[in-house]
Amino acid sequence: MLDTLWSYLFPPVCPHCGTPVVAEGVWCESCYQELLHIHSIDMPWGSPVDRVWVLAHYDGGIKSILHDIKFNHQKKQSKWAASFLQSFSLQLAACSIEPDIVVPVPSSDKKIEERGYNQVDILFKEWVRELWIRKGRHYWQWCDCLTKIDTGKSMWELTKNERSTNVLHTFRLLKDYSDCSKIQGKNILIVDDIYTTGATIEAVATILKDEGAHSIQALTLASGSF
Numbered sequence: 001m002l003d004t005l006w007s008y009l010f011p012p013v014c015p016h017c018g019t020p021v022v023a024e025g026v027w028c029e030s031c032y033q034e035l036l037h038i039h040s041i042d043m044p045w046g047s048p049v050d051r052v053w054v055l056a057h058y059d060g061g062i063k064s065i066l067h068d069i070k071f072n073h074q075k076k077q078s079k080w081a082a083s084f085l086q087s088f089s090l091q092l093a094a095c096s097i098e099p100d101i102v103v104p105v106p107s108s109d110k111k112i113e114e115r116g117y118n119q120v121d122i123l124f125k126e127w128v129r130e131l132w133i134r135k136g137r138h139y140w141q142w143c144d145c146l147t148k149i150d151t152g153k154s155m156w157e158l159t160k161n162e163r164s165t166n167v168l169h170t171f172r173l174l175k176d177y178s179d180c181s182k183i184q185g186k187n188i189l190i191v192d193d194i195y196t197t198g199a200t201i202e203a204v205a206t207i208l209k210d211e212g213a214h215s216i217q218a219l220t221l222a223s224g225s226f
Helices: 002-009 027-035 060-071 075-091 109-115 121-136 161-164 199-210
Strands: 036-042 051-057 101-104 144-150 171-173 187-197 215-223
Touching: 002 215, 027 036, 027 051, 027 060, 036 075, 036 144, 051 075, 060 075, 060 187, 060 215, 075 215, 101 121, 171 187, 171 199, 187 199, 199 215
Parallel strands: 051 215, 101 187, 187 215
Antiparallel strands: 036 051, 144 171
């Protein structure tokens, strides 16, 4: 009842342009088509990552919701990502994406304590779980196998070269996954919120490759520069 009253007093609007929409978590069609931009980034020769998939432009409403999730404790804003993920679900076969495991880029313990969550988890975990069930629990297994050491610096504050240096030795494989058989020979999808220079994804992929991963792709909600 309170939700109904709230919706009546404050009807849901598109987070990009403010146009009234039918429900919370829904974009107006115009903005959705403007922001949706599913594409892949081929990585340079020698990279541990085969390909990075991106769902949307880092602009307007996307930029606002990711900022709110990361810096304003607005966990509920993650609902706006659902429609982009569902669009990507329709293209999985064409994109040849069928990972054995999905590895989220971790946040440091300090960041999780500040926010109360890892933003990558709340953006992707439920979507991955639905695919895992749909695939008979044989693929798309969520694998929280990494930890991040706090360096005292946020990536958005750094230049491209500083980001590459900052992520060196930042990530570690959790002890429970030190048995290589859990990673070895697996097709892996890394998920993260934003793709900028690729330094974070490359650092995570390097660890997984060193543990014997067969192939690695990555998926981010958005890409762009700060």
